[in-house]
Amino acid sequence: DAKTTQPNSMESNEEEPVHLPCNHSTISGTDYIHWYRQLPSQGPEYVIHGLTSNVNNRMASLAIAEDRKSSTLILHRATLRDAAVYYCIQDSSNTGKLIFGQGTTLQVKP
Amino acid sequence: GAGVSQTPSNKVTEKGKYVELRCDPISGHTALYWYRQSLGQGPEFLIYFQGTGAADDSGLPNDRFFAVRPEGSVSTLKIQRTERGDSAVYLCASSLLQGDGYTFGSGTRLTVV
Numbered sequence: 001d002a003k004t005t006q007p008n009s010m011e012s013n014e015e016e017p018v019h020l021p022c023n024h025s026t027i028s029g030t031d032y033i034h035w036y037r038q039l040p041s042q043g044p045e046y047v048i049h050g051l052t053s054n055v056n057n058r059m060a061s062l063a064i065a066e067d068r069k070s071s072t073l074i075l076h077r078a079t080l081r082d083a084a085v086y087y088c089i090q091d092s093s094n095t096g097k098l099i100f101g102q103g104t105t106l107q108v109k110p
Numbered sequence: 111g112a113g114v115s116q117t118p119s120n121k122v123t124e125k126g127k128y129v130e131l132r133c134d135p136i137s138g139h140t141a142l143y144w145y146r147q148s149l150g151q152g153p154e155f156l157i158y159f160q161g162t163g164a165a166d167d168s169g170l171p172n173d174r175f176f177a178v179r180p181e182g183s184v185s186t187l188k189i190q191r192t193e194r195g196d197s198a199v200y201l202c203a204s205s206l207l208q209g210d211g212y213t214f215g216s217g218t219r220l221t222v223v
Contacts, residue, residue: 034211043114043201043214044153087152097143097166098212100152 022088037084114215135204
């Protein structure tokens, strides 16, 4: 199964940018990179996904390395509400299942 | 509805009993997924439906677990002869297209005592 590697935890100050890294060295050409985040007692929330090009939406930006073996989720201005567990996932769209790792627990300090 | 709805939100059952967990996906979403999340772990894939059929059930842990989606919308996850190890949060997600962004429900917290 496709597995990603993320740091266990990161800290950020409020209103500063946050860069959350992810390694996905076994990614294949058709695998999308997805990011989800999860608050306590809630289901995962979709953040962003991409295939090759960098992606932007209202929540975040996704920077994908040229060789696609790594990516970075960028939160441009962290808020206290951004404190969550962030999961980076390879979506093997041929199989239709997301393989979640342990994720990165992001703490945001006021 | 506006989001993925899962009922009940909490379920406590005795070891050996049968339980059913319901998922109501976003209207029009053809793909539906079930995941299980144990405390402190990421969600673990169980089964995926495309329409009415189970396209991939490789994550179901054993034959006590079964899921159906008879009309291509609502899905039910069924667990027979529950064991204490089945205690977890069961999450459902849906998407319009396979490989698109997925919308998760808040989950059903199952406790087997």
